[in-house]
Amino acid sequence: AHPQVSVINTVDTSHEDMIHDAQMDYYGTRLATCSSDRSVKIFDVRNGGQILIADLRGHEGPVWQVAWAHPMYGNILASCSYDRKVIVWKEENGTWEKTYEYTGHDSSVNSVCWAPHDYGLILACGSSDGAISLLSYTGDGQWEVKKISNAHTIGCNAVSWAPAVVPGSLIEQPSGQKPNYIKRFASGGCDNLVKIWKEEDGQWKEEQKLEAHSDWVRDVAWAPSIGLPTSTIASCSQDGRVFIWTCDDASGNSWSPKLLHKFNDVVWHVSWSITANILAVSGGDNKVTLWKESVDGLWACISDVNKGQGGVSAAVEGQQNEQ
Amino acid sequence: MEEPDVEPAVTVVPGADPAAGQLCFAWGPTEVLVCETRFGRREEGGASASRVFVFRKDEDIYIDALRKLFNESHGIFLGLQRSEEKLAGKSRKAHLVQVSKNYRSVIRACMEDMHQAAISARDPALQNQYSTQVPILSAMELIWNLCEILFVEAAAAGPLLLRLLDWVRLHVCDVDNMVREVLSSEDPSKHELFWNVVDAFVLQGRMDEARHLLSKEASANPMSMNMYRILDDLMEKMPVPSLNNMQTLTEMELKWQHWHEECQRYLQNGTFASSSHMESICKILLGDEDAILEKKELMTTWYHFLVTRLLYSHPTVKPMELRFYAQSSMDLFLGRECSPEPLDTILMAAFAFEIHEVIKECSIALSNWWFVAHLTDLLDHCKLLQSHNLYFGSNMREFLLLEYASGLFSHHSLWQLGVSYFDYCPEYGRAYLELHIERIPLNTEQKALKVLRICERRQMQEQVRSICKIMAMKALRNNRLGSALSWSIRAKDSAFATLISDRFLKDYCERGSFSDLDLIDNLGPSMLLSDRLTFLAKYREFHRLYGEEQFSEAARLLLMLLTSHIAPCFFWMTLLTDALPLLEQKEVIFSTEQTYGLMRCLEDLTAGKLDKQKFQDDVETMKVEMLRLALARNLARAIIKEGTLEAS
Numbered sequence: 001a002h003p004q005v006s007v008i009n010t011v012d013t014s015h016e017d018m019i020h021d022a023q024m025d026y027y028g029t030r031l032a033t034c035s036s037d038r039s040v041k042i043f044d045v046r047n048g049g050q051i052l053i054a055d056l057r058g059h060e061g062p063v064w065q066v067a068w069a070h071p072m073y074g075n076i077l078a079s080c081s082y083d084r085k086v087i088v089w090k091e092e093n094g095t096w097e098k099t100y101e102y103t104g105h106d107s108s109v110n111s112v113c114w115a116p117h118d119y120g121l122i123l124a125c126g127s128s129d130g131a132i133s134l135l136s137y138t139g140d141g142q143w144e145v146k147k148i149s150n151a152h153t154i155g156c157n158a159v160s161w162a163p164a165v166v167p168g169s170l171i172e173q174p175s176g177q178k179p180n181y182i183k184r185f186a187s188g189g190c191d192n193l194v195k196i197w198k199e200e201d202g203q204w205k206e207e208q209k210l211e212a213h214s215d216w217v218r219d220v221a222w223a224p225s226i227g228l229p230t231s232t233i234a235s236c237s238q239d240g241r242v243f244i245w246t247c248d249d250a251s252g253n254s255w256s257p258k259l260l261h262k263f264n265d266v267v268w269h270v271s272w273s274i275t276a277n278i279l280a281v282s283g284g285d286n287k288v289t290l291w292k293e294s295v296d297g298l299w300a301c302i303s304d305v306n307k308g309q310g311g312v313s314a315a316v317e318g319q320q321n322e323q
Numbered sequence: 324m325e326e327p328d329v330e331p332a333v334t335v336v337p338g339a340d341p342a343a344g345q346l347c348f349a350w351g352p353t354e355v356l357v358c359e360t361r362f363g364r365r366e367e368g369g370a371s372a373s374r375v376f377v378f379r380k381d382e383d384i385y386i387d388a389l390r391k392l393f394n395e396s397h398g399i400f401l402g403l404q405r406s407e408e409k410l411a412g413k414s415r416k417a418h419l420v421q422v423s424k425n426y427r428s429v430i431r432a433c434m435e436d437m438h439q440a441a442i443s444a445r446d447p448a449l450q451n452q453y454s455t456q457v458p459i460l461s462a463m464e465l466i467w468n469l470c471e472i473l474f475v476e477a478a479a480a481g482p483l484l485l486r487l488l489d490w491v492r493l494h495v496c497d498v499d500n501m502v503r504e505v506l507s508s509e510d511p512s513k514h515e516l517f518w519n520v521v522d523a524f525v526l527q528g529r530m531d532e533a534r535h536l537l538s539k540e541a542s543a544n545p546m547s548m549n550m551y552r553i554l555d556d557l558m559e560k561m562p563v564p565s566l567n568n569m570q571t572l573t574e575m576e577l578k579w580q581h582w583h584e585e586c587q588r589y590l591q592n593g594t595f596a597s598s599s600h601m602e603s604i605c606k607i608l609l610g611d612e613d614a615i616l617e618k619k620e621l622m623t624t625w626y627h628f629l630v631t632r633l634l635y636s637h638p639t640v641k642p643m644e645l646r647f648y649a650q651s652s653m654d655l656f657l658g659r660e661c662s663p664e665p666l667d668t669i670l671m672a673a674f675a676f677e678i679h680e681v682i683k684e685c686s687i688a689l690s691n692w693w694f695v696a697h698l699t700d701l702l703d704h705c706k707l708l709q710s711h712n713l714y715f716g717s718n719m720r721e722f723l724l725l726e727y728a729s730g731l732f733s734h735h736s737l738w739q740l741g742v743s744y745f746d747y748c749p750e751y752g753r754a755y756l757e758l759h760i761e762r763i764p765l766n767t768e769q770k771a772l773k774v775l776r777i778c779e780r781r782q783m784q785e786q787v788r789s790i791c792k793i794m795a796m797k798a799l800r801n802n803r804l805g806s807a808l809s810w811s812i813r814a815k816d817s818a819f820a821t822l823i824s825d826r827f828l829k830d831y832c833e834r835g836s837f838s839d840l841d842l843i844d845n846l847g848p849s850m851l852l853s854d855r856l857t858f859l860a861k862y863r864e865f866h867r868l869y870g871e872e873q874f875s876e877a878a879r880l881l882l883m884l885l886t887s888h889i890a891p892c893f894f895w896m897t898l899l900t901d902a903l904p905l906l907e908q909k910e911v912i913f914s915t916e917q918t919y920g921l922m923r924c925l926e927d928l929t930a931g932k933l934d935k936q937k938f939q940d941d942v943e944t945m946k947v948e949m950l951r952l953a954l955a956r957n958l959a960r961a962i963i964k965e966g967t968l969e970a971s
Contacts, residue, residue: 007378010375018361019358024350029764031375225754272350290331
């Protein structure tokens with residue numbers, strides 16, 4: 001069906017320059033935005049309202065992305081910027097403050113992504129200096145840094161974590177004991193590659209190289225798990241293509257790409273809905289398209305969010321491709 | 324990539340400037356965010372579009388008047404899933420038909436409520452919303468009813484027609500208004516709509532009512548008495564299929580043939596020539612298409628026309644023959660100019676027994692998943708989807724239920740209904756539930772407990788732990804230590820429990836009292852979750868023992884606490900200070916061994932302090948001095964006491 005889609009809120013952020021990212025927190029109660037005006041803003045958006053809670057200054061250049069950590073760690077937000085810094089902000093006693101700043105990159109940091117909460121509080125950061133850094137909170141205000149240098153030649157544009165899956169049996173662990181997670185994440189870079197990284201004995205190693213794009217990979221998104229043994233990653237590129245990569249076996253060895261679509265312009269972002277049944281694709285062509293996989297494994301565009309001809313709000317009767 | 328059957332829905336962002344760049348998109352837990360941006364601008368400066376648009380789909384979930392529909396159908400759904408196993412054969416079918424009827428009565432009730440709400444609504448926007456819903460609900464009931472007849476009950480030739488007649492009678496309401504008007508007039512037979520009403524009755528096969536009205540006309544016009552009697556007789560004798568097995572189809576067909584021929588004879592003899600009305604009725608009885616079509620306005624729909632046609636030309640129609648009659652009826656009725664509406668397409672697919680088409684068309688036409696999800700589930704229970712394609716059939720049901728239930732999760736209270744729907748989706752239900760339930764905002768303890776209970780009942784351990792940790796963190800941020808502790812115990816989170824225990828102890832050092840004593844005193848085995856927590860509990864036990872004047876027990880415990888090293892460093896001074904009152908009792912409590920133990924601890928403490936820092940203030944220094952004195956005195960007394968005992 002196409003359920004009616006309508007605007008329930010228009011948040012006027014009062015950013016003085018272009019907004020680069022907007023993210024809802026876990027529960028949809030707060031909105032974080034970041035902009036070329038160097039600020040990160042947080043709004044309370046419950047019940048269709050918009051109350052500015054914080055205007056965070058600390059970056060010295062355009063801020064590219066923001067990411068909310070899992071609520072079990074408190075109210076924590078990460079931001080990354082052209083100024084080569086990654087800042088972690090935390091709400092303490094009702095006010096938002098900088099709780100950590102990482103300056104170990106030599107160039108713009110393009111993407112930040114929090115790991116599944118099961119692993120602890122860990123942030124992956126991808127930078128134009130080609131490196132990926134992993135910042136782990138170890139307690140008492142301390143963070144440990146691991147760096148993967150030269151992850152992608154020329155630069156890394158995106159990082160995305162794999163959902164947490166406990167290998168082997170799922171017997172409940174006695175309290176205090178951490179199950180043996182195999183941590184993985186995907187990255188996309190200016191070397192046209194999507195790479196998969198795996199942690200082994202405390203070190204991060206390149207596990208897979210996924211080649212299919214012919215130009216810079218702009219974004220990667222690892223789909224949430226719905227209990228199937230398959231893993232799915234979406235990647236999009238300067239070359240206008242969006243690929244869906246799937247890997248069937250638990251050992252994570254054979255990834256095969258399926259072309260979702262070739263667009264006429266650069267595709268900048270891909271993101272999965274929370275149950276991974278819809279992929280949103282934002283491109284250079286002034287619109288966002290939503291894609292769904294039908295029962296027989298084919299992908300089709302189910303919706304199109306665009307700017308239209310002049311701002312008249314309308315939702316056209318759509319189609320449902322559930323065959 | 325597959326080509327969709329219909330163009331994708333286009334949603335235009337209101338007020339956005341098409342020239343200003345691209346759209347940035349993010350998923351929220353139940354909504355989506357869109358904002359204008361310009362990708363690839365890696366420097367500052369430029370257009371300052373600063374708005375973020377929050378979109379939500381599944382708007383229907385928020386219509387209050389539909390709440391009852393969702394709630395009550397949920398109950399029916401659950402009942403159906405649970406009753407599955409016990410029945411078989413005929414009783415099973417009867418049960419499924421009853422379930423179908425229950426769903427329909429819920430739709431009808433909702434329609435009534437919606438109708439009332441539309442009338443009484445003050446706000447024009449609301450009124451509009453309600454008024455638009457009424458015809459939709461009506462259409463849903465119409466479709467469902469037809470599906471019940473054709474698929475659930477699977478009426479066979481004979482009863483099929485009777486059911487279809489009921490269906491038409493139930494859903495063409497315009498007639499009733501007209502009927503009321505005519506019957507309540509002084510002299511019905513003189514009313515200008517009199518013959519319309521009679522015709523309407525005939526078209527719907529309501530013979531008794533038609534005859535009753537005709538009798539009024541007859542008494543008013545004695546001239547037509549003869550014609551009336553004959554017509555009345557024909558109408559009375561018309562053979563109809565029986566619901567029970569009183570006669571076979573063949574018998575009925577034979578009777579019908581004779582009756583048909585009799586009508587034919589009367590018509591051809593010109594019996595009704597002087598009354599165009601009665602003649603037209605006779606033609607209708609003979610199934611004359613043109614005569615029936617003349618009464619188009621009274622039938623209003625092609626499916627009414629279809630049933631009338633069948634009644635008067637082929638009453639023993641078999642289910643599989645319906646599609647041909649339906650198609651031709653629609654063509655004849657709508658003519659060239661009209662193209663079918665979505666409702667027409669759906670009904671046509673039903674008459675053609677193309678169940679998947681019905682579901683698909685309904686999915687396209689309707690704005691929420693409620694209808695298709697519940698109907699498909701019911702049809703699946705009738706084992707109708709499996710006969711098409713096993714794999715695909717069961718996936719269809721689950722697919723639709725997942726969509727519907729996911730939509731419920733965006734609502735602050737309807738999400739609870741969604742939980743049970745997920746429970747009955749064997750393939751992905753659990754995963755979907757896990758992903759959705761984590762996103763329920765835990766605004767209050769009560770809500771958190773509700774969510775927790777749901778997770779615990781389903782052994783969703785990860786989610787339980789996660790929720791408890793989130794609540795513990797929240798409580799800690801709000802300085803509600805007792806609550807934080809309870810939650811971390813429930814989460815079996817020892818690190819957090821340690822953190823909170825430290826907070827309790829630090830607070831005690833500052834204020835001299837504990838909050839949440841009830842909790843700490845009744846920890847039971849959970850105190851073992853972390854060493855620090857155990858210490859906290861044992862320390863409280865020490866206080867209790869002292870309060871009960873069980874001094875030697877208290878002393879033993881205190882010493883154990885000091886020597887077992889589970890006490891945090893910052894607390895040692897407090898512990899030692901606690902020894903003072905015990906040392907200064909008239910009676911000797913600490914033995915020599917114990918006193919030596921205490922002295923050792925004090926020395927460790929002071930030695931450690933000297934290394935790191937000076938004592939904070941004179942109070943500390945004085946305390947140490949007092950302790951040393953008290954310990955020395957106690958040692959002396961203890962030696963004497965023990966010496967004396969040994970001597971005797």
